[in-house]
Amino acid sequence: MVMQIGKVSWISGPVIRATGVLDASMLEMVEVGNERMVGEIIGLHGETASIQVYEETSGLKPGAPVYGTGAPLSLELGPGLMGGIFDGVQRPLAALAAQSGSFIGRGVHAHALDRERTWPFKPAVQVGDTLRPGQVWGSVQETPLIEHRLLAPPGVSGVVTAIAAAGERTIEEHLLQVASPGAAQDLTMMQSWPVRQARPYARRLAPRTPLITGQRVIDTFFPLAKGGAAAIPGGFGAGKTVTQHQLAKWSDADVIVYIGCGERGNEITQVLEEFPALVDPRTGRPLMERTILIANTSNMPVAAREASVYTGITMAEYYRDMGYDVALMADSTSRWAEALREISGRLEEMPAEEGFPAYLPARLAAFYERAGQVVTLSGETGSLSIVGAVSPPGGDFSEPVVQHTKRFIRCFWALDKDLANARHFPSVNWLESYSEYLADVQGWWRDNRRLDWKSLQSEAMTILHREASLQQIVRLVGADALPDEERLVLEVARLLREGYLQQSALDEVDTYASAEKQFRMLQLIIEFYHRAKVVIDYHCPIFQIRQLPVITDLLRMKSRIANDRVAELDALEAEINRQIGALEKDYRP
Amino acid sequence: MSRVRLAGGQEVRGLARVEGPLIAVQGVRNVAYDELVEIVAPDGRRLHGRVLEVDEEIAVIQVFEGTAGLSIPETRVRFAGRPLEIPVAAEMLGRVFNGVGTPIDGQPAPLPERWADVNGAPINPTVREYPRQYIATGISAIDGMNTLLRGQKLPIFSGNGLPHDQLAAQLARQARLGGAEAGAEERFAIVFAAMGIKNDVADFFRRSFAESGALVNVAMFLNLAADPVIERLITPRAALTLAEFLAFEKGMHVLVILTDMTNYCEALRQLSSARNEIPGRKGYPGYLYSDLASIYERTGRIRGRGGSITQVPILTMPNDDITHPVPDLTAFITEGQIVVSRDLAQEGVYPPVAVLPSLSRLMKDGIGEGLTRGDHPHVASQMYAAYAHVQDVKSLAAVIGEEELTKVDRQYLEFGQAFERQFIGQGLEEDRSIVQTLEAAWKVLSILPQDELTRLSDDELAEHYGSTEGLAYT
Numbered sequence A: 001m002v003m004q005i006g007k008v009s010w011i012s013g014p015v016i017r018a019t020g021v022l023d024a025s026m027l028e029m030v031e032v033g034n035e036r037m038v039g040e041i042i043g044l045h046g047e048t049a050s051i052q053v054y055e056e057t058s059g060l061k062p063g064a065p066v067y068g069t070g071a072p073l074s075l076e077l078g079p080g081l082m083g084g085i086f087d088g089v090q091r092p093l094a095a096l097a098a099q100s101g102s103f104i105g106r107g108v109h110a111h112a113l114d115r116e117r118t119w120p121f122k123p124a125v126q127v128g129d130t131l132r133p134g135q136v137w138g139s140v141q142e143t144p145l146i147e148h149r150l151l152a153p154p155g156v157s158g159v160v161t162a163i164a165a166a167g168e169r170t171i172e173e174h175l176l177q178v179a180s181p182g183a184a185q186d187l188t189m190m191q192s193w194p195v196r197q198a199r200p201y202a203r204r205l206a207p208r209t210p211l212i213t214g215q216r217v218i219d220t221f222f223p224l225a226k227g228g229a230a231a232i233p234g235g236f237g238a239g240k241t242v243t244q245h246q247l248a249k250w251s252d253a254d255v256i257v258y259i260g261c262g263e264r265g266n267e268i269t270q271v272l273e274e275f276p277a278l279v280d281p282r283t284g285r286p287l288m289e290r291t292i293l294i295a296n297t298s299n300m301p302v303a304a305r306e307a308s309v310y311t312g313i314t315m316a317e318y319y320r321d322m323g324y325d326v327a328l329m330a331d332s333t334s335r336w337a338e339a340l341r342e343i344s345g346r347l348e349e350m351p352a353e354e355g356f357p358a359y360l361p362a363r364l365a366a367f368y369e370r371a372g373q374v375v376t377l378s379g380e381t382g383s384l385s386i387v388g389a390v391s392p393p394g395g396d397f398s399e400p401v402v403q404h405t406k407r408f409i410r411c412f413w414a415l416d417k418d419l420a421n422a423r424h425f426p427s428v429n430w431l432e433s434y435s436e437y438l439a440d441v442q443g444w445w446r447d448n449r450r451l452d453w454k455s456l457q458s459e460a461m462t463i464l465h466r467e468a469s470l471q472q473i474v475r476l477v478g479a480d481a482l483p484d485e486e487r488l489v490l491e492v493a494r495l496l497r498e499g500y501l502q503q504s505a506l507d508e509v510d511t512y513a514s515a516e517k518q519f520r521m522l523q524l525i526i527e528f529y530h531r532a533k534v535v536i537d538y539h540c541p542i543f544q545i546r547q548l549p550v551i552t553d554l555l556r557m558k559s560r561i562a563n564d565r566v567a568e569l570d571a572l573e574a575e576i577n578r579q580i581g582a583l584e585k586d587y588r589p
Numbered sequence B: 001m002s003r004v005r006l007a008g009g010q011e012v013r014g015l016a017r018v019e020g021p022l023i024a025v026q027g028v029r030n031v032a033y034d035e036l037v038e039i040v041a042p043d044g045r046r047l048h049g050r051v052l053e054v055d056e057e058i059a060v061i062q063v064f065e066g067t068a069g070l071s072i073p074e075t076r077v078r079f080a081g082r083p084l085e086i087p088v089a090a091e092m093l094g095r096v097f098n099g100v101g102t103p104i105d106g107q108p109a110p111l112p113e114r115w116a117d118v119n120g121a122p123i124n125p126t127v128r129e130y131p132r133q134y135i136a137t138g139i140s141a142i143d144g145m146n147t148l149l150r151g152q153k154l155p156i157f158s159g160n161g162l163p164h165d166q167l168a169a170q171l172a173r174q175a176r177l178g179g180a181e182a183g184a185e186e187r188f189a190i191v192f193a194a195m196g197i198k199n200d201v202a203d204f205f206r207r208s209f210a211e212s213g214a215l216v217n218v219a220m221f222l223n224l225a226a227d228p229v230i231e232r233l234i235t236p237r238a239a240l241t242l243a244e245f246l247a248f249e250k251g252m253h254v255l256v257i258l259t260d261m262t263n264y265c266e267a268l269r270q271l272s273s274a275r276n277e278i279p280g281r282k283g284y285p286g287y288l289y290s291d292l293a294s295i296y297e298r299t300g301r302i303r304g305r306g307g308s309i310t311q312v313p314i315l316t317m318p319n320d321d322i323t324h325p326v327p328d329l330t331a332f333i334t335e336g337q338i339v340v341s342r343d344l345a346q347e348g349v350y351p352p353v354a355v356l357p358s359l360s361r362l363m364k365d366g367i368g369e370g371l372t373r374g375d376h377p378h379v380a381s382q383m384y385a386a387y388a389h390v391q392d393v394k395s396l397a398a399v400i401g402e403e404e405l406t407k408v409d410r411q412y413l414e415f416g417q418a419f420e421r422q423f424i425g426q427g428l429e430e431d432r433s434i435v436q437t438l439e440a441a442w443k444v445l446s447i448l449p450q451d452e453l454t455r456l457s458d459d460e461l462a463e464h465y466g467s468t469e470g471l472a473y474t
Ligand SMILES: Nc1ncnc2c1ncn2[C@@H]1O[C@H](COP(=O)(O)OP(=O)(O)OP(=O)(O)O)[C@@H](O)[C@H]1O
Pocket: A234, A235, A236, A237, A238, A239, A240, A241, A242, A243, A391, A425, A426, A427, A503, A504, A505, A506, B331, B332, B333, B360, B361, B362, B364
C-alpha cells in the first residue's frame, strides 16, 4: 500500500529528511515528491526520517510529499532479466530510453520485467504434489542458453491445488495455486525479493571446482574457485575493467552478472556492442544470452550506485538458486564505497578511516560473504563467484577499501602499474598476488581433466621468484656478471613472462586459452628449462641457448596455436628436443 | 549576467548569514534544491547563485561571484523557480562568454534557440555509440602512440610552465577526421572553457584559433584568474551544455577543451570547506570523483545523432605529482591520459609527451587495418616495449657506465634518443600524416636488431624493417 507518510523538510543532494513520519520502517522503500522518485529510509530519529533518493533531487522542495510503500527496496525476479541492462535500482535502461530519450530524465518509471511479453511455460509439478520453498514448479526457456526455473519463493509451501497447462504465459498470470496452512496462495512467474537480504539456501559447500577463465595467469597460478571471492585492485589504467570483461566473456560460468558501478558509460556500451556478437566457446551461442548488466555509471545518481551492487548480487543469487554457476563482476567496489562515504557524510555520521563510515568493513564482508557454492533449497548445486575491482587512490594498496576487502576474499589479483606501463597485460603481479584456492582446485584438475598442475606451477613460480632476486643483482652489475646457470633462469623467466603470463585480450587467438593449451604451453617451457639446464651444466655458453630458434617459437606459440590445435605443440616439443639435443651432443663431456 | 531568466519568483530582503562564498536566507517558502537565485547587493550589483541546501526555514546559497559587498540587512534575494539554465544557439560559435555564459565580446547576445539546464543529464548507456573513428591530430606522440578517437575524453596532465597550452592548441588546430572518412563534409566546432587561467593563456588560445581561421567555429567561456572563484564551478558545465546542443541537436563534431581542471577542483574544495564538509584527500571533498565524472562523462556519441563530443581537459599536476587527487581521479574517469614531462621539456623535446605513463584506452578500437594502417597496433606496442626497456638500460648504465653495456643495450640507448628526438619531437606547426608517423616509427625501430622486435610479425618486419624513407625531420 502506497500512502503519504510525511513531507520533505530538508534537502542536500542525494540525502533528504522528511518530518511527520510516524509509520515507517528502517530501509523501507519510499517515493518522494510529485515525481515519485524512488528512495529508501536510511535513518529514523523520532518523527524525522533520513532518506537516500535514487534520482537527482534538483528542483525538489521542502513540503513535498513522501509516500511509504510498506516494503523494503525489492527487486522483480522472473523471466526477462537475462540479456537485460538495468540501472542501480533495476530500472530497465532500454525502457527508460524509449520513454525519456537519450538522456536519463527524472521521475521516469518502468517495470524491470516486461508485463506484456509471453514465455513458453512448462509445468513441473502436478495437482496434489507438495511444494516446498525453493522447489522448481515450472520453467521457461528464457534464452536459448538459459532455462529459467520457476522456484517457489522462500516461505511458500503447501499442496498444489491448481497448475496451469504448458503454453505461452505472461509473468503476471496466476499459474500455480498452493493450499498453505493459512490460506491459498497464487504464484506467478515473478517474485519479489529485498535487495539487501541474502537469499536462503540449504547449506554451503567448500569451493573445490575451478572457475575456468581462459586467462593463464589466473587459471594456472591464482585460480578462483566456483563460489569463491576475488579482488582485483589496481590504479587507473592497470587493467581492472579489461580483466573483468575477459572473465565475463570467457569464464565457464552459466550466468554472468556484470555491474558497472560508478564507471564509464562507454565501457557499458562496449559490452552491449560486443557481447551479442561474441560467441561462448562452450555453447556456440551469443554471450549476451547468459549475461545481465547493471549500469550505474559515474554520472548517474550516487545513491543508486550504492544500491547497484545489491541489485546485481540479488539477481545473481536468484540464478544460483536455480542451480546455476553464476559469476558476478563488480567494477568498481571503490565507487560503491565512495557512495557510502558520500551518503554517510551527508548524514553527518562520524567518519572512520579516510572519511569512510565505520561500517565500511561490515558492508564489504556482507557483500563478499554472499559468494559461495551451495546446495540450494531444491537440492541442486549452484554457485556464486564474486570478482570485485578495487580502485585505490594513487594505486596505493594500503588504503581502507583494499585493506578491508583483503579480509573477506581468498583470491587477490594485484595489478601492477609498472607492468601495465610496460604493457605487460594482464598486469597481475605474480609476487604480490595470491589465491587460497590454488590447493583446493588441484584435485579437481587431476580427477576431471587428468592435468597435474602442481609441480609445473611450483617450478614456474620458483623460477619467477629467482628472477626477481637476480634482477636486483642485474640492476647493480648487469646480467653479464651472473653465472650461466643464473642467466638461464633469467632467460626462462622471460619466456614465462612474455610467452606465458602476458596474454593480450585483443589477440584473436590468445584472448582465451583452453586449460589443455595452458598446460601444454607450461610443460614445454619447463621442459625447455630442464633440457637447457643439462646443457649449461655441460658448460655450454648461455648465448648458444639464447640463439636457439625455438625460443621465438616458445614466445609466439600462444598466438600461433589455436585452442583446437593444441596437438601441434607436440611438433614444437620435438623441435626443442632436437635443437637442445644437438647442443647436448656437442658439449657432452 | 543579464541573460539569466528570472520569472517573478519570490523575493526576500535580508540575509541570515554570510560565510565565505555562501549566504543563508531565512523565512523562505517553496524554495527548491539546486534552484537558481539572483542576488541584489546593497550597491545595486546583481549576482547569481544556486541553492545548495534547503529546509523549511533556511536556504543556503552558493554565490558565484563571491559575497564581497553583501550586507545582512540590505541584500535582496530572488528565487528563480528553476535550475540554472543557459541559452544555447548555433550562433554562439564565434563568440566569447564569461564563465556563466554571458557574452563579453561587446556584441549583442545571440538569439537563444532554447534554454538548457547547465547540469545536463546522464546519457543513457543503451543509446551511446562506441567511439571507433580516429581523429588525426598530426602529432606523432598522439596519433602513433595514444590515438584519440571521436567521442573520447583524453586529458592532458601537465605541470606549471610546461607547454600544454601549445600542445592543446596545436591539437585543436590540426585535428581532423582520419581514416576512410577523411575529407568527408563535416561540421566541426570547438568549445573552449577556461577556469582560473591567466589572461595571457586565454589570449594565446584566441590568437591560435584566429590564426588558423577557426575562430568562427569556436565558442569561448572564460573564467580567468581574476574572475570569481565559485563561478568557475559553472564554467565547464555551461560550455558542455552548449557542446551537447551543438553535437546532439545540430549534428556537429565538437572538441571541448577545459583548462585548467586543477583550478576547478580548488574552487570545489573552497566551497566544500565553506560548508564544513568532512575533507577527503588533501582537503578535497569525498565526492570529487562524482563531481568530476558529472563533467567528463558528458562526452561521446549517441546512436542516430550525427555529432560527437570529444573532450581534452587540461590540468596542471601540483608538484608534478600524478598521484595527486586531481590527476588521479581524473584518470580514473577519463579514457586515458597524455602526460607532459618536465624532463623531456628540459631536454628541449617538443611536444614533451611522456609515453610510458600516457595511454589512450580507446586507441585499440580505432587503429589498424582499414582504420589507420595494419601494422599500427604492433608498431605502437613494440615502441612502448622498447622504450620501456630503454629506461632499464639507462639505470643500468648509470651504475656500470655506458661502456660496459652490451651491444644490444647500447643500441637501445640510441633507439631511446631517436625515439625522443625524431619520433616524439616535432615542430609546433608540423602536421604529420598517419603514414609519416608510422614511417618515423619504423625508422627508429630499425635502430634495433630484428630479433629484439618480438611484438612485430614476420610479415610486418619483412615489409617495413630498415625503411628510412618518408620523413624530413625538423
Ligand atoms: N589483458 C589485456 N590485454 C591487452 N590490453 C590490456 C589488457 N588489460 C589492460 N589492457 C590495456 O590497458 C588499458 C586500461 O585497462 P582498463 O581500462 O581495464 O584499466 P582499469 O584498471 O579498469 O582503469 P580504471 O580504474 O581507470 O577504470 C586498456 O585500455 C588496454 O589498453
